[in-house]
Each structure stands twice: as C-alpha cells, then as structure tokens.
Amino acid sequence: MSGRWTLLVAGLLLLLGVGWWVLSPEPGEVRQVRLLLGTTVEIVAVHPDGAQLNQAVAAAFDEIARIERLMDPARPNSDVARLSVAAKALVVSPETAEVIALGQALAERSSGAFDMSLGRLKALWGLDGEQPHLPAVAEITVALRGSGPGSLVMDGRTARKAAPALQHDLGGVAKGYAVDRAIALLRQHGVTSAAVNAGGDMYLLGQRQGRPWRIGIQHPRQPGTVLCAVDVSNRAVVTSGDYERFFEQNGQRYHHLFDPATGYPSGRCQSVTVIADTVAVADALATALFVLGPEKGLALLSAYPGAEALLVTADGALHRSVGWQEVVTKNGGSRKSS
Amino acid sequence: MMRPRQKRMTRGDLLLAILLLLVALAGLVRMASAPAGARVVVSDGERVLYTAALDEVKDVDLEGPLGVTRLRIDAQGARILASPCPLKVCMGMGPARRDGELLACLPNRILVEVVGPQAEEDYDLLSR
Incomplete structure (x- = not known):
C-alpha cells in the first residue's frame, strides 16, 4: 500500500474512533x-x-x-408495627423520628390534608390488598375517629399516640x-x-451526559402518553395519581388517595406532580395538593421555596405553579410507556 | 539504492478519498440519530420495571420473586441470558427486536416488550 493510502486509511480509522468515543454510551x-x-x-x-x-x-x-x-x-419488629400496637410512649429510631417530624410539619401546614394517621381507614378500604371494597359509612366514621395532625406527639425520639387504637402509616x-x-x-x-x-x-x-435529566410526566387518563417533560438537576420529582391503585364500582372510581376530612378518595384531582428539594417533601406535598385541589394546594406550595407543581384537576384542566413553566421542556407528546 | 519516487495524488484518488470521508460521516450521523429507534420495556405484568433504547448495548439484572433475571440488549435485540426459573423457557425464546415482540418469564414475573419506534422526543425516566 502506498504512503498516501496508508495515510487515508489511518485518517478514516481515526475519524471513526473519535466518532465512536464521542457518541458511545456514557x-x-x-x-x-x-x-x-x-x-x-x-x-x-x-x-x-x-x-x-x-x-x-x-x-x-x-x-x-x-x-x-x-x-x-408489615414487618413485626419495625418501628411502625411496634407503634401500631403501642399502648404507651414508644422510643423509635432517629430515622423514624425524622420522618414522623417531617410528616407532622406538613400535616399541620396543610391543615390535615396530609395525614399519617389514616392506617385504620386504609386497611378498611383494602386498596393495598387483593380485595378492595366500598366500606359502609358507619365503618368510615369509626376508622376516622381520633385521627388528625394531633393524634401523634413526638418528644425527641419518643412517640406517643393520642389513643392506643390509632394506626399510623408513614x-x-x-x-x-x-x-x-x-x-x-x-x-x-x-x-x-x-x-x-x-x-x-x-x-x-x-446531569445525564452533560444535560439535565429529562423526566416525562404520565398523562392520568391516557396510558402510554406523557403530559409534558421537565428538565431537572439535583431535584426530586414525584407524581401522585388516582390511576395508580383503584377499583371501580357502579361506574365510580375509588382510588388510594383519601381525603382525611371525609374518609373517601379525594375527587378534586386526577394527578399532581411536585418538584422539590427532597423526595420526602415532594411525596408528602403531592398527596396534600391532591387532596386540597389547585387553589388551596398552590397556596400551600408557596410555603416551600423552590417547589413547583402541576395539578390535573378532576375535569382534566391543568393548573401550574408560577415557576413550573421554567422547568417544562416539552408539552404534549405520546411516548408509549407500558 | 534509490527510493521509488512517491506518486502525487491524482484527481481520482482525491474523489475517492472525499467519497470515503462522506460515507464515514454519514455513518456517524446515523449513529447519532439512532436513539429515536425502538425501546425495550420490562414490566412485571402491571408496572414498568425498566426501559431502555434497543440500541443501548448492555446487560441488566432484573429482580423478581424467584431471584435475578439477566436481560441482554445488543445488536441481536433483547434476550434473556439467565433466569432462576425452573424450566428456563424464557431463555429459549431467543431475541426480540421488532415492535410488539415479547419475552416472558412467568414464574419470575418478568415481561419484556419491544415497542416503537416512536416519533416523539425521548425522556430519561417517567414520573407516574
């Protein structure tokens, strides 16, 4: 092979090598x-x-x-299992104490829309089990008795329930x-x-490969499609929707996001997506906003600087926090997801 | 001894070189645009466990009730390399590479589906 052809082949190999290096997976x-x-x-x-x-x-x-x-x-020796059967004060792990304190703060700020004391109510509906069902009104009334933000008092790592029968769900x-x-x-x-x-x-x-992570937000009524995509970095993203766990009876959908004021699934929203600094706060906020709806929910959100939210209300309308649009990179879309 | 004199590049050589360069560049552009292709979606029958582009060469360990099922994605498509299930039927299914093709390990609750290609823009993860 002559010198110029050697040079040419070497150049091509170099070009392909550089291309492979630039375009290959992270x-x-x-x-x-x-x-x-x-x-x-x-x-x-x-x-x-x-x-x-x-x-x-x-x-x-x-x-x-x-x-x-x-x-x-479900684990007999977990802090939560021990708390559920505790008749008096109980010392829990520092991590459990931290979670309870965080949940209680949000329960109080949301005026009880976020509630960790609904263990009996959730068990009654059975949405986490294999046989969910619509309970009687009297059963719901009993399951809600004594629940609310004040039903669990923390003193350092010591938890004290207001009544022994209360069941807390973290x-x-x-x-x-x-x-x-x-x-x-x-x-x-x-x-x-x-x-x-x-x-x-x-x-x-x-970042992912030099750009922010791109997160698709599930459309609550069109499986396989996304509402929009958001670009985020060093943030939490949580979506709560009525499509995650539900059963239907007489044409009515009963899902797992309960309104603590009524004991029934909240009917104000189809889904809520929250972006926040931590997943724990985003998780609890998504539940609270789902229960509160757009007006009260977005007012609550303003107490959390930097947090943003997108609510899809029961009628399918979209409600966004003030800064939401800054993180949205793409509206609509139809990526098949499952 | 005299070295043979190096011949100068002719016009034909130059054209051939340009042609080869164009072919190489076209290949790179094609590589860059490949992620718009089909995807592999793995679920347990109800919830999505994992999803990736079909052109991402990788092995993925998927945990089910019996243990870890190893999925390989490469030029042949997606196929199950190892499984803790007793009959290993899933491993015998071979690769799936066309839209709608399925691999399933029912004992370990692993369902692999190839979907797409899709026209819409991609995302890294789905919040649902």
Missing part, C-alpha cells in the same frame, strides 16, 4: 432494578471507577432496605425519605450523576 453507567418498599426501585448511576460505582449502588440499595425494615408496617413520606437516603449514600461514594426512582418517587442527581 462510560461507567450502572442501571439496576430491585423490588423494595413495595414497588420497583431503579438506580441509574455514573462513575468512571466501575468498582466504586458498584459499591455505591449496592450501598444505596442497602440503605433503602434498611429504611424499609424500620418503617414497613408511607406518604417514608418512601421518599428512603430515596433521599439512597442519594446521600451515592454522594458519599463520590457519585455525582444518578437517578433513584422508587415507583415514581425520584431524585435526579447532577
């Missing part, structure tokens, strides 16, 4: 899915050191499993808290780009 990316917290937990993380990356992701999953052991009401905060803890572990291991997604409760750390 190096050192790990994506793992596990069934935890009663849902699927997905971690996507990037780090140039593969061993350190695997160690970080394993530590993050371990931390989520640890939080689950503390706060899963699920509205605990899942988000577990994601926040997982992100903290990833950061401790030097990971600067990651997403932790626990059944829709997600935190987006850093």
Whole structure:
C-alpha cells in the first residue's frame, strides 16, 4: 500500500474512533432494578471507577432496605408495627423520628390534608390488598375517629399516640425519605450523576451526559402518553395519581388517595406532580395538593421555596405553579410507556 | 539504492478519498440519530420495571420473586441470558427486536416488550 493510502486509511480509522468515543454510551453507567418498599426501585448511576460505582449502588440499595425494615408496617419488629400496637410512649429510631417530624410539619401546614394517621381507614378500604371494597359509612366514621395532625406527639425520639387504637402509616413520606437516603449514600461514594426512582418517587442527581435529566410526566387518563417533560438537576420529582391503585364500582372510581376530612378518595384531582428539594417533601406535598385541589394546594406550595407543581384537576384542566413553566421542556407528546 | 519516487495524488484518488470521508460521516450521523429507534420495556405484568433504547448495548439484572433475571440488549435485540426459573423457557425464546415482540418469564414475573419506534422526543425516566 502506498504512503498516501496508508495515510487515508489511518485518517478514516481515526475519524471513526473519535466518532465512536464521542457518541458511545456514557462510560461507567450502572442501571439496576430491585423490588423494595413495595414497588420497583431503579438506580441509574455514573462513575468512571466501575468498582466504586458498584459499591455505591449496592450501598444505596442497602440503605433503602434498611429504611424499609424500620418503617414497613408489615414487618413485626419495625418501628411502625411496634407503634401500631403501642399502648404507651414508644422510643423509635432517629430515622423514624425524622420522618414522623417531617410528616407532622406538613400535616399541620396543610391543615390535615396530609395525614399519617389514616392506617385504620386504609386497611378498611383494602386498596393495598387483593380485595378492595366500598366500606359502609358507619365503618368510615369509626376508622376516622381520633385521627388528625394531633393524634401523634413526638418528644425527641419518643412517640406517643393520642389513643392506643390509632394506626399510623408513614408511607406518604417514608418512601421518599428512603430515596433521599439512597442519594446521600451515592454522594458519599463520590457519585455525582444518578437517578433513584422508587415507583415514581425520584431524585435526579447532577446531569445525564452533560444535560439535565429529562423526566416525562404520565398523562392520568391516557396510558402510554406523557403530559409534558421537565428538565431537572439535583431535584426530586414525584407524581401522585388516582390511576395508580383503584377499583371501580357502579361506574365510580375509588382510588388510594383519601381525603382525611371525609374518609373517601379525594375527587378534586386526577394527578399532581411536585418538584422539590427532597423526595420526602415532594411525596408528602403531592398527596396534600391532591387532596386540597389547585387553589388551596398552590397556596400551600408557596410555603416551600423552590417547589413547583402541576395539578390535573378532576375535569382534566391543568393548573401550574408560577415557576413550573421554567422547568417544562416539552408539552404534549405520546411516548408509549407500558 | 534509490527510493521509488512517491506518486502525487491524482484527481481520482482525491474523489475517492472525499467519497470515503462522506460515507464515514454519514455513518456517524446515523449513529447519532439512532436513539429515536425502538425501546425495550420490562414490566412485571402491571408496572414498568425498566426501559431502555434497543440500541443501548448492555446487560441488566432484573429482580423478581424467584431471584435475578439477566436481560441482554445488543445488536441481536433483547434476550434473556439467565433466569432462576425452573424450566428456563424464557431463555429459549431467543431475541426480540421488532415492535410488539415479547419475552416472558412467568414464574419470575418478568415481561419484556419491544415497542416503537416512536416519533416523539425521548425522556430519561417517567414520573407516574
């Protein structure tokens, strides 16, 4: 081969090599899915050191499993299970105390729209089980008795229920808290780009391949389509919708997001998406806004600087917080999701 | 000994070189636009566990009630490499690469579906 042809082939190989390097997937990316917290937990993380990356992701999953052991009401020795049968004051773990304090603050700010004391009501409806059903009015009245923001008093790590029969459910905060803890572990291991997604409760750390993470928001009435997409970095995104868990009876949809004032599923919204600094706060805010509706809900949101929300009300209308439009990158769309 | 004199590049050589460069550039542009293609969606029959572009070469571990099912996505499509299920029927299904093709491991509640290609813009994760 003559010199010029050698030069030409070398140039082409170099061009292809550079192209491959520029366009190939992000190096050192790990994506793992596990069934935890009663849902699927997905971690996507990037780090140039593969061993350190695997160690970080394993530590993050371990931390989520640890939080689950503390706060899963189905585990007999969890703080929440012990609290449900406690007749007197009970000392809980620092993590459980933190979650309860966070939930109580939001319960008070939302005037009870977010409520962690609905354990009996949720069990009565059975939406987490295999046989959900419409309870009698009298049963709902009994299940709500004594519930509300003042039904659980915390003094440091000591929890005291207002009445022994009350059942508390930390699920509205605990899942988000577990994601926040997982992100903290990833950061401790030097990971600067990651997403932790626990059944829709997600935190987006850093950037993905040099740009913010792009999150599609599920359309509440059109499975397989997205309402819009948002670009976020170092923020939490949580969506609560009436399509997640529900049953229908006589043409009426009964879902899992209850209005503590009535004991029935809240009818004001189809879905609420909240962007906030932590997943725990975004999780609890999404539930509170779903119950409150757009007017009172957006007023509550203003107490959380930097938090943004998109509400789809029962009539399908969209209501956005003032800064929502700044994070939206794309309206509409029809990406098939399942 | 005299070295043979290097011939100068002719007009034909130049045209050929430009043609080869254009072909290489076209290949790169094609690589860059590839993510608009089909996707792999894995669910447990009810909820989506995982989704990725079909042209992302990777192995993914998916945890089900029996243990970890390993999914491979590469040039052949998506296929199940390893499974904790007793009969390994899912591993014998081969690759799925066309829109609507399915792989399933019922004992481990893993359902793999190829969807698309879609015309809409992509996103990294779905909040639902």
